[in-house]
Amino acid sequence: MPTLTWYERYPHLFDEERETLLQQGFSLEQVAIQQHKLVKFTGTIQFEGESFNILIEYPKAFPHFPPNAYCQNVQFQRHQDVQSKRLCLYEEWKDLDFEVFGHNIVERIKEWLHGYKYGFSPDSEINGPEPKQYHQLTSGFRGIILTPRELIDNWSFSEAVFSMRIARLRDIWQGILVDISGAGNTIQAQPIHQELYKNYPVVHGMCFDVNSTPPYFHSGVEIVQWLEAHGHENVLQKCISASHHLQDQNSMFGPLLGIRFIDEDELRGQTRRRFMIVAIDFQNQFQNPNSIRVTPMCIFESKDISEEVVFRRVAELRPLQNMSAVIVGLGTIGSSIALDLAKAGIGKVALVDHGSLDVGNVVRHVGNLQQLGQLKIEAVTAHMKSHNPYIEIQEIPTYVGAFQDEEVLTNWISSADILICAVGHSPTERYLDRIARQSNTPTVYTFSSSGAWSGRAFRVIPGTTGCYHCHQYFIDDGTLPPLSAPPEELVIFDNGCAIPAFPGSGLDTGIVSNLASRLAIQTLLVGHPNAYEPTQNDHIVWYSRGKNGNLEIVQKSVGKHAHCKWC
Known part of the structure; x- marks a missing residue:
């Protein structure tokens, strides 16, 4: 269906704009409006003996967006687009709370020419550079x-x-x-x-x-x-x-x-x-x-x-450049966390995973089809390096439960500022918890439920929060909410019954990984006043489905459980 132009929708406004600019010595370009349905006015503004040929062009979304002004005969060194000659008359990155009309543009051009001649007032400019383009x-x-x-x-x-x-x-x-x-x-x-x-x-x-x-x-x-x-x-x-x-x-x-x-x-x-x-x-x-x-x-x-x-745009996270993490499990959630930490600017990461990238992974993994068959640690490392070339990455291609030399893993975890377990496998979590407790290493555990209907991210800070087992006790007694899952659990066996996979959208697992990344970074940056403010919530449960279509997040602090025999 053909749409009306702004001057057809608002004929009275068009008449007002035309009359105002005609009084200012501008003329309407007939060819532009007749052949292209564009409203353009051309004219000359005199300023201290110099003539400036000005084009005022109305966008098709006028009056919601202001007209543009171009100086066609002078190339300025500041506040003018090099190629189009458009003048920068207002801060476009701000959401204007008023409508700008033709007479406002003419007045602003005259102010602009005064600034060009005698220098721009600091109050009229943002405190940012204008590098030459x-x-x-x-x-x-x-x-x-x-x-x-x-x-x-x-x-x-x-x-x-x-x-x-x-x-x-x-x-x-x-x-x-x-x-x-x-x-x-x-x-x-x-x-x-x-x-x-x-x-x-x-x-x-x-x-x-x-x-x-x-x-x-x-x-x-x-x-x-x-x-x-x-x-x-x-x-x-x-x-x-x-x-x-x-x-x-x-x-x-x-x-x-x-x-x-x-x-x-x-x-x-x-x-x-x-x-x-x-x-x-x-x-x-x-x-x-x-x-x-x-x-x-x-x-x-x-x-x-x-x-x-x-890293200028994440300057508040710069203390991360002197910190390190160990990430165990580079599946859907773990790979996204690794990339999040790289983009945040962490200095050093050890990646632990034994799996390789399969066809079904790519719809929710940071790896892609061009990396098919690669070890996940190799694929994830490539993406991390492509965003942050300054990061130091140690690849450990092994299954944690079969680690040949536990001392090697223990040394990595004990020297790290944080351990992140994204395996979603209770025996592995308990095994890593033992090592982390011995070395007093803060740990974030995270996983999603079947179908990615929900997910958890919780942290253990030795001596400060409850331990890994405290979280489990609080889940069992109902203090911490259960995850939601589809009535019938679906399992995909692409590689046989020993290696099950679970369906679920990357949109939903991505939220779980973001929550875990944020919790990990918040934990790392405690004591850095310009970074994230500290949180008292140690356990996060996210629901994407199973709540009558509503998204829901539950956050709670976790101390020592009365029945925990581990801490």
């Missing part, structure tokens, strides 16, 4: 290059040769800067960063240091001229000499040029060095004079990478 000017192909901070910060060269690993993945080039060499010295990225794309081919280019910020440019000639105006000589020739890939007739890009420059970072007005890589537009003539390869300019989008940058 050079890559938006690129036509042709797209690329993203990771630039390790240790290379950029430790730079001591005016000019140097750089190396990067790069490969094409579908429609994007992806890579990482690995070293910089100049004046007889070489700075290398740390091994953790070099491992990220270790199988990608290496290419080289020439880089230059400037104590300035490059202007926006649209061709390699412009940036070469700018660098030479800042004291560097024969820039293009040096880039060609360093770019050995130009000898390959199948090379997709021209000479590589790098720039270390000053840009805004972290806070408004705060600067640091950043790195940019440009593949210069180039005509490459090989030995055959009729063989000429023309490559377009590409400004690679550079992304700083360091442990600080990766």
